[in-house]
Amino acid sequence: MKTLRIKWERLIMNGQTCPRCKSTEKELKRAISTLKQSLKPLGVKLIVEKDELSAEEFKKNPLRSNQIWINGKLLEDWIDGKTGQTPCCDVCGPSECRTIEVNGEIYEEIPADLIIKAALIATAQIMTEKKSSCCK
Numbered sequence: 001m002k003t004l005r006i007k008w009e010r011l012i013m014n015g016q017t018c019p020r021c022k023s024t025e026k027e028l029k030r031a032i033s034t035l036k037q038s039l040k041p042l043g044v045k046l047i048v049e050k051d052e053l054s055a056e057e058f059k060k061n062p063l064r065s066n067q068i069w070i071n072g073k074l075l076e077d078w079i080d081g082k083t084g085q086t087p088c089c090d091v092c093g094p095s096e097c098r099t100i101e102v103n104g105e106i107y108e109e110i111p112a113d114l115i116i117k118a119a120l121i122a123t124a125q126i127m128t129e130k131k132s133s134c135c136k
Helices: 019-042 055-060 112-128
Strands: 002-011 044-053 067-070 082-087 096-102 105-107
Touching (some): 002 019, 002 112, 019 044, 019 112, 067 112
Parallel strands (some): 002 044
Antiparallel strands (some): 002 067, 096 105
């Protein structure tokens, strides 16, 4: 069985996260629901990980928060997007948080359709990978 792994990282401080990460989490749940239905007939197992960033990790690199990795590659790399940053909220403090730009549109929250699109591109790649032969 092939595996598609989605990993999402976000800041959690005093049990709370910022509004854009909360919105992304809702979108991620929607995307996961759709992907599970779509991938099951293909024999692809979906694994989802949600990682929490500490305040210290966030301060070192605010752009790690709200990152989505699909099979070890950033979501924006799958869909020809760019990473940007904008001011966020009190939880994030003075740090500018991650945004994604795709086709000239900037997203602070990552919508389900972008997550699904990137995941399907990644799925197509793993479906067409040839198994290596150890013995000839």
